[in-house]
Amino acid sequence: MTLANEPNRAASPKRTRSKRKGPGRPEGASVSKNDILDAAETVFANLGYAGTTLREVAAQAKVTQALISYYFGSKYGLFEAVFLRRGQLISQQRIENLEALRTHGRPKVRDIVRAFLLPTLAMRATLQGRDFLRLQSRLHTEPPEISYKLRTDAYGESTRRFVEAVREALPRLPELDAYWRVTLMIGTYLYAFSDTHRMDAMTPKGLYDPDDTDALIDQVTRFVVGGIEAR
Amino acid sequence: MTLANEPNRAASPKRTRSKRKGPGRPEGASVSKNDILDAAETVFANLGYAGTTLREVAAQAKVTQALISYYFGSKYGLFEAVFLRRGQLISQQRIENLEALRTHGRPKVRDIVRAFLLPTLAMRATLQGRDFLRLQSRLHTEPPEISYKLRTDAYGESTRRFVEAVREALPRLPELDAYWRVTLMIGTYLYAFSDTHRMDAMTPKGLYDPDDTDALIDQVTRFVVGGIEAR
Numbered sequence: 344m345t346l347a348n349e350p351n352r353a354a355s356p357k358r359t360r361s362k363r364k365g366p367g368r369p370e371g372a373s374v375s376k377n378d379i380l381d382a383a384e385t386v387f388a389n390l391g392y393a394g395t396t397l398r399e400v401a402a403q404a405k406v407t408q409a410l411i412s413y414y415f416g417s418k419y420g421l422f423e424a425v426f427l428r429r430g431q432l433i434s435q436q437r438i439e440n441l442e443a444l445r446t447h448g449r450p451k452v453r454d455i456v457r458a459f460l461l462p463t464l465a466m467r468a469t470l471q472g473r474d475f476l477r478l479q480s481r482l483h484t485e486p487p488e489i490s491y492k493l494r495t496d497a498y499g500e501s502t503r504r505f506v507e508a509v510r511e512a513l514p515r516l517p518e519l520d521a522y523w524r525v526t527l528m529i530g531t532y533l534y535a536f537s538d539t540h541r542m543d544a545m546t547p548k549g550l551y552d553p554d555d556t557d558a559l560i561d562q563v564t565r566f567v568v569g570g571i572e573a574r
Numbered sequence: 575m576t577l578a579n580e581p582n583r584a585a586s587p588k589r590t591r592s593k594r595k596g597p598g599r600p601e602g603a604s605v606s607k608n609d610i611l612d613a614a615e616t617v618f619a620n621l622g623y624a625g626t627t628l629r630e631v632a633a634q635a636k637v638t639q640a641l642i643s644y645y646f647g648s649k650y651g652l653f654e655a656v657f658l659r660r661g662q663l664i665s666q667q668r669i670e671n672l673e674a675l676r677t678h679g680r681p682k683v684r685d686i687v688r689a690f691l692l693p694t695l696a697m698r699a700t701l702q703g704r705d706f707l708r709l710q711s712r713l714h715t716e717p718p719e720i721s722y723k724l725r726t727d728a729y730g731e732s733t734r735r736f737v738e739a740v741r742e743a744l745p746r747l748p749e750l751d752a753y754w755r756v757t758l759m760i761g762t763y764l765y766a767f768s769d770t771h772r773m774d775a776m777t778p779k780g781l782y783d784p785d786d787t788d789a790l791i792d793q794v795t796r797f798v799v800g801g802i803e804a805r
Contacts, residue, residue: 569804
């Protein structure tokens with residue numbers, strides 16, 4: 344079955360850009376809101392929330408701090424916009440994938456796992472998308488007041504549906520275990536997709552190909568399916 | 575079988591402290607090297623490498639920046655000392671656990687996984703140890719020049735031994751898959767042990783007990799064993 348965001352036909356994050364310019368925008372700004380979000384995404388990914396300043400984002404985006412404040416209010420407002428821009432898209436694609444599977448009957452664990460992982464994997468196709476994955480994989484080490492609400496806003500509903508799907512596929516699995524296994528799937532993919540370079544550092548020369556995306560999705564899927572179906 | 579660092583008899587990180595004072599130390603300092611490492615661990619965990627300043631660490635430890643520079647040279651030197659202090663201890667305990675298992679024959683996957691996880695789980699017993707886990711779980715999002723060498727210095731040798739042990743337990747598993755599965759085990763536990771609060775946020779009220787450490791190790795172990803043994 345073909346799902347949205349199979350690696351080969353990954354939607355480019357560029358498509359989500361809008362060049363709409365609001366009224367009352369400070370003069371001298373030829374940079375769109377989405378260009379600022381791109382710059383901010385990179386800075387947050389590199390420096391974390393605490394380490395990021397609006398000054399640094401302004402320099403990176405080649406705009407004034409005033410323009411950033413005008414669009415996003417505060418550093419938190421900017422971070423929220425950066426996170427939700429892609430987080431909500433991923434979430435929506437996951438739900439669409441799951442709905443598509445359901446039209447063929449009750450999905451198997453392997454299909455559920457792929458429906459969950461593929462929209463994120465597609466993010467790895469661009470440098471900008473990889474910045475988002477790095478930002479996201481450090482989200483859980485950010486202060487709770489930054490991370491909890493955003494995570495729930497972006498992913499709460501879609502993740503709940505995946506827990507349901509896992510419980511339907513494995514009716515004997517206790518409810519608490521189903522939550523655990525979806526949570527551990529999330530931990531696994533956040534690490535695996537965020538370019539940790541651990542495989543490069545560890546494997547004997549020639550064994551591992553960091554550009555083999557098919558191997559990446561295959562290895563993560565098999566591990567996670569084994570974990571979810573474990574006794 | 576009982577392994578080093580079963581949760582109930584976890585070694586307190588305090589035990590690793592030394593109050594030895596070197597010669598030539600700047601005057602007016604009544605704070606030990608390990609007190610500075612504790613303070614730095616907390617600051618690095620909260621702010622990340624880029625966001626941390628020696629000024630902040632000095633304020634937290636109630637010492638002068640000069641004393642920190644005297645002991646550790648640079649910010650990188652301080653980070654290295656913080657990371658290796660516990661990283662090398664965990665690594666050594668993992669190797670001891672594996673050696674202990676080998677005296678009873680070829681270890682099973684479940685025993686190998688527990689030998690790997692328990693020394694880290696023990697870190698969760700103190701607030702200071704939890705700061706280390708948060709710092710470590712964000713290490714892979716730090717710049718490569720900070721993270722790669724430290725990770726290899728602390729964990730390279732012990733992780734290689736666990737790959738070997740997995741290959742002995744599962745002789746039909748291809749070599750590359752064994753590296754992947756140990757890598758994904760690391761991603762899973764880094765997420766699960768670093769207080770992401772995802773389970774709290776997601777589960778229906780009353781289902782999940784965040785203080786149930788036995789459930790934590792049991793859930794992570796079963797998921798990881800399923801993942802490592804997957805087809």
